[in-house]
Amino acid sequence: MRKSIVKMLIGIFFIFGLYLLIINNVIAYSDPTIDVDPVEPEQLSTLTITITFDDYDDIQEVFLLYNECTKNDICFTRQNKSMTNLGDGKLELNINLEHDDAAYIQYWVEFKTNEGWQAFPEEPPYPKTYLKEKQTNGGSNGNTNGQNNNDTPGFELIGMMISIISILIFVHLKKR
Amino acid sequence: MNKSKGLILITFISFIAISSISGCIDQTNDNVNDFGGEEFSFQGLDGLNKNLSDYRGKIVILDMWATWCSPCGYQMLELEKVYHYYGKEIIEIISIDIDQGETIKMVQDYIDEFQKNGINLDWIFGMDVEEIWEKYKISGGIPTLYIFDENGKIHYNHEGVSVFSEIPSGWPQNTVTLKEKIDELI
Numbered sequence: 001m002r003k004s005i006v007k008m009l010i011g012i013f014f015i016f017g018l019y020l021l022i023i024n025n026v027i028a029y030s031d032p033t034i035d036v037d038p039v040e041p042e043q044l045s046t047l048t049i050t051i052t053f054d055d056y057d058d059i060q061e062v063f064l065l066y067n068e069c070t071k072n073d074i075c076f077t078r079q080n081k082s083m084t085n086l087g088d089g090k091l092e093l094n095i096n097l098e099h100d101d102a103a104y105i106q107y108w109v110e111f112k113t114n115e116g117w118q119a120f121p122e123e124p125p126y127p128k129t130y131l132k133e134k135q136t137n138g139g140s141n142g143n144t145n146g147q148n149n150n151d152t153p154g155f156e157l158i159g160m161m162i163s164i165i166s167i168l169i170f171v172h173l174k175k176r
Numbered sequence: 177m178n179k180s181k182g183l184i185l186i187t188f189i190s191f192i193a194i195s196s197i198s199g200c201i202d203q204t205n206d207n208v209n210d211f212g213g214e215e216f217s218f219q220g221l222d223g224l225n226k227n228l229s230d231y232r233g234k235i236v237i238l239d240m241w242a243t244w245c246s247p248c249g250y251q252m253l254e255l256e257k258v259y260h261y262y263g264k265e266i267i268e269i270i271s272i273d274i275d276q277g278e279t280i281k282m283v284q285d286y287i288d289e290f291q292k293n294g295i296n297l298d299w300i301f302g303m304d305v306e307e308i309w310e311k312y313k314i315s316g317g318i319p320t321l322y323i324f325d326e327n328g329k330i331h332y333n334h335e336g337v338s339v340f341s342e343i344p345s346g347w348p349q350n351t352v353t354l355k356e357k358i359d360e361l362i
């Protein structure tokens with residue numbers, strides 16, 4: 001009787017030990033750090049994002065996801081770019097900012113490990129970097145709300161009209 | 177004298193012709209069905225395809241968004257006010273995740289997260305599988321809203337956050353509210 005209880009206890013301890021072993025083998029990744037250079041980038045400029053992982057051995061692919069948003073809370077389409085591995089757990093990506101009305105850029109990382117895809121941060125809110133307004137010389141022709149509305153004619157229509165009228169007057173004068 | 181009149185006439189006609197073909201007139205719309213209403217398809221969170229025309233007879237708000245878009249989260253709160261003010265007999269909201277890289281699970285998790293905070297996003301959600309974004313984007317930013325009347329005709333569209341009825345402090349006082357636009361259709 002005692003022997004069977006002892007055997008049962010040994011069995012339980014064995015299974016429990018095995019369970020602990022499996023649990024401990026699940027790799028816990030420490031959060032990567034994200035650095036942005038320059039710290040205060042300008043609109044439409046190029047900035048460099050560097051990601052550093054403490055434990056990089058098991059990481060197979062790293063993508064940076066980012067998007068630009070305006071001060072009026074309009075966010076432009078998300079970009080998804082593969083990062084260049086610099087070694088020692090460091091990855092880098094140069095980003096060309098595309099929107100002249102962007103007020104900030106937000107970004108996050110997705111990386112593939114043996115356990116599948118993981119994200120950092122796992123969910124919003126994502127880290128943001130605010131952008132300095134680009135210094136421009138002189139005004140612009142067309143809409144000023146920052147929207148890329150190509151349907152709005154500018155002064156080129158007036159120029160075209162002046163050209164047509166000038167040609168017609170010229171033809172008219174020549175006939176006389 | 178007659179020649180001058182002719183020239184003036186030619187100039188006038190040229191002006192009208194150029195205006196007509198210039199970019200300011202871009203009313204071509206190949207999304208309109210035989211009855212004059214808009215049409216698009218999307219994949220519901222149940223995986224089934226649905227159409228805008230399934231909701232004819234109701235005012236429909238198309239909300240284009242993505243989970244990573246923080247202003248879109250604020251927009252959800254305003255849409256929740258709209259939905260619960262008018263009710264689903266009058267209005268339907270179709271929130272379409274326009275990011276092809278996102279999944280039904282991500283959208284469901286997003287809805288569940290709101291639910292945990294006591295906010296019920298109980299309208300129609302779906303995924304853009306039929307290039308809704310390409311057809312209806314304004315300048316390429318989200319959130320973007322469209323209001324369709326009961327016959328599916330576009331009544332209003334807006335890029336950026338739209339509020340239900342109360343204009344937050346600091347916003348321009350002439351901000352158009354969703355209530356104002358929806359009431360025009362009721």
